[in-house]
Amino acid sequence: MLRAKNITKTFGGLTALDDVTLNVAAGSITGIIGPNGAGKTTLFNIITGIYTQTAGEVYLDDENISFFPPETLARMGLVRTFQNVEMFGQMTVLENVMVGLHTKSRSGFLSCAFKLPRQIREEKLIKEKSIRWLEFTDMTDLAGMRADSLPFGKSRLLEISRAMALEPRIILLDEPAAGLNSRETLQLAELIRRIRELGITVVLVEHDMDLVMDICETIFVLNLGKKLTQGTPREVQENPAVISAYLGVS
Amino acid sequence: MTKEKRQITIFLIFSFVLLVIPFSLRESYLLNVMVFIGIHTMLAVALNLLMGYAGQISLGHAAFFGMGAYISGIFTTRFGLDPWLVIIMAALCAAAIAFAMGFPILKLKGHYLAMATLGFGIIIYIIFNETVNWTGGPSGLSGIPNLKIGELVFDNDFHNYYLVWIITLGVMLLSINLSQSRIGRALRAVHDSEVAARVMGINAWVLKVQIFTVSAFISAMAGSLYAHTMTFVAPASFGFNFSVELVTMVVVGGLGSIYGSFLGAAILTTLPEFLRVFEDFDIIIYGLMLIVITMFMPGGLISGLQLLSQKFFLKFKAKADKGA
Ligand SMILES: Nc1ncnc2c1ncn2[C@@H]1O[C@H](COP(=O)(O)OP(=O)(O)OP(=O)(O)O)[C@@H](O)[C@H]1O
Numbered sequence A: 001m002l003r004a005k006n007i008t009k010t011f012g013g014l015t016a017l018d019d020v021t022l023n024v025a026a027g028s029i030t031g032i033i034g035p036n037g038a039g040k041t042t043l044f045n046i047i048t049g050i051y052t053q054t055a056g057e058v059y060l061d062d063e064n065i066s067f068f069p070p071e072t073l074a075r076m077g078l079v080r081t082f083q084n085v086e087m088f089g090q091m092t093v094l095e096n097v098m099v100g101l102h103t104k105s106r107s108g109f110l111s112c113a114f115k116l117p118r119q120i121r122e123e124k125l126i127k128e129k130s131i132r133w134l135e136f137t138d139m140t141d142l143a144g145m146r147a148d149s150l151p152f153g154k155s156r157l158l159e160i161s162r163a164m165a166l167e168p169r170i171i172l173l174d175e176p177a178a179g180l181n182s183r184e185t186l187q188l189a190e191l192i193r194r195i196r197e198l199g200i201t202v203v204l205v206e207h208d209m210d211l212v213m214d215i216c217e218t219i220f221v222l223n224l225g226k227k228l229t230q231g232t233p234r235e236v237q238e239n240p241a242v243i244s245a246y247l248g249v250s
Numbered sequence B: 001m002t003k004e005k006r007q008i009t010i011f012l013i014f015s016f017v018l019l020v021i022p023f024s025l026r027e028s029y030l031l032n033v034m035v036f037i038g039i040h041t042m043l044a045v046a047l048n049l050l051m052g053y054a055g056q057i058s059l060g061h062a063a064f065f066g067m068g069a070y071i072s073g074i075f076t077t078r079f080g081l082d083p084w085l086v087i088i089m090a091a092l093c094a095a096a097i098a099f100a101m102g103f104p105i106l107k108l109k110g111h112y113l114a115m116a117t118l119g120f121g122i123i124i125y126i127i128f129n130e131t132v133n134w135t136g137g138p139s140g141l142s143g144i145p146n147l148k149i150g151e152l153v154f155d156n157d158f159h160n161y162y163l164v165w166i167i168t169l170g171v172m173l174l175s176i177n178l179s180q181s182r183i184g185r186a187l188r189a190v191h192d193s194e195v196a197a198r199v200m201g202i203n204a205w206v207l208k209v210q211i212f213t214v215s216a217f218i219s220a221m222a223g224s225l226y227a228h229t230m231t232f233v234a235p236a237s238f239g240f241n242f243s244v245e246l247v248t249m250v251v252v253g254g255l256g257s258i259y260g261s262f263l264g265a266a267i268l269t270t271l272p273e274f275l276r277v278f279e280d281f282d283i284i285i286y287g288l289m290l291i292v293i294t295m296f297m298p299g300g301l302i303s304g305l306q307l308l309s310q311k312f313f314l315k316f317k318a319k320a321d322k323g324a
């Protein structure tokens, strides 16, 4: 479904990614792991059109999306969350999710300014759908709260709700469990499974090994910008190269 | 009362108060000040859509105001065109310029955008000054006709008051509607996190250009009204100082609040009328206001008012509860 082919990315003299190839099967939960600075977030940034790669191509269902900007990819059903939570802090939780329905609504400047009947109907629909996505992540009781006053764990959930409102075909999660306590992490695992049950492909960057090993079918291991290996959780766990990368032995 | 109903009530009360003011305020001088507050409110709302909602600064907005004023002035005095037609033409023209210029300029961020808009404002100001054959140069352009509808001529403060305020209230209402729609949310999203907004499918660049265009349209309309109510325009009203004054109105009143823009416009229009120090030190006072407000009340005076009214309401409620 998603294919990143021979991706290289350099920042000045630093090679953040070196000839990395990633294959994500439709309907799977795919994990990407690797020590700090391995290039995981950079890979996400390239796939989602935030950075441009130095070399290589990205395909979504055989369409070359290498140079597509994020807003176009969003309309194609590719969405992500951010490692350093990027919320719309001055808006309420509900409004954040309503922004997620931007591509699903059409009212323009004039119908919004004049509140034409069509716009009022659409607005009502946006609200209803957003509330349903808040139910999906069990956040309805926080709907009226300002997003920047949310506790950290909830703000990660909000990012997921907002991304789900787009009704994506594929969702990229960048360290969704970072900063969560163990109970929240268990709930997250369950949530990710429910997302997959909706037929949505999940790609997950995560440092929490228990979580990754528990829910991913395939795992890619990055180290210092290079792909170390890929395989099932079991294969990856038993791979000596992976163990030494994590222990810092070369 | 639902949020929506409350908002409609607030707007109706606000409009009602403004529309009955002339009957209690027979003094022409004060009415005249109110006409200016109306024009400035329109400008502040226009700039607020760009600054407070989309989070993009413009230090050259006086230029669009001037374009409206001069296009109306020139085309009605020299070519005798219908003033109403020219108002629309002027607004469309300013909007077209903003649209064309917006694409390159709104790729810029922060200081760079501030510099680019500043430069634009200065260039337009120089054009107003130098194209003497058209604009009359530094000495200005006079003899601009008053607007009229049939027999009704808007040639006194009482008439102008209604002319300006009906349009200003319309602009305010449409802006409030816009700010609470999907477009308004998209603008605020771009303000809070442009990258997240884009990932949500919002074309941030195009959206910024669109709101810049709308903002220029409203500003030019305010300029046309200014020209027709004053019947005289000179470049000094459209320079850098006025651009800074507009930014100050928006910030002092409250970024992202339409009523805040009214408050900011009202304060910045009235103060100089009563405090003569403004004449020589205006830009210094604007600077001080900007610093103090950004440091101590980032939501502007309107946020302070809201806080006060909430406190008052709670106290009132507590008393009522005790009484019951
Ligand atoms: N915009 C940038 N400019 C310069 N260097 C960058 C930039 N973004 C990332 N890098 C560098 O690229 C390398 C990979 O960073 P990246 O953020 O992708 O790592 P990561 O695997 O996500 O790490 P972590 O687990 O800490 O999030 C790092 O050395 C980082 O400093």
Ligand SMILES: [Mg+2]
Residues within 6 Å of the ligand: A040, A041, A042, A083
């Ligand atoms: Mg990272």
